[in-house]
Amino acid sequence: GRARRERVAAVARPEATEPGDEERIEWLRERLSEMSAEDRMLLAERFDRAKTLEAVGASLGVTGDAAHGRIRRILERLRGAAREFFHD
Numbered sequence: 001g002r003a004r005r006e007r008v009a010a011v012a013r014p015e016a017t018e019p020g021d022e023e024r025i026e027w028l029r030e031r032l033s034e035m036s037a038e039d040r041m042l043l044a045e046r047f048d049r050a051k052t053l054e055a056v057g058a059s060l061g062v063t064g065d066a067a068h069g070r071i072r073r074i075l076e077r078l079r080g081a082a083r084e085f086f087h088d
Contacts, residue, residue: 027085031078039074046071 032040038060045056046067057067 024082024086027082028078031081035074039070042067042071043074 032043035043042056042060045051045059046053051059052064053068053071054064056071057064060067062070
């Protein structure tokens with residue numbers, strides 16, 4: 001939802017305010033740099049440019065549902081890796 005979009009957008013314009021935020025932002029930047037260009041594009045289109053799932057899917061030639069599934073899986077992998085790395 002909205003909170004998630006704001007968190008992802010914050011990566012592009014980080015303003016570390018809590019202890020450990022800078023480390024988390026750097027960790028996320030590194031994970032993003034390791035992703036495929038297509039996965040990064042999906043996240044950027046959806047969260048940074050606030051495109052609808054249908055518009056994101058259209059840019060890949062897939063349905064909005066397919067784009068949603070791919071974005072959901074990308075975010076699940078990131079969350080799992082973050083929990084493991086930060087022990088949250």
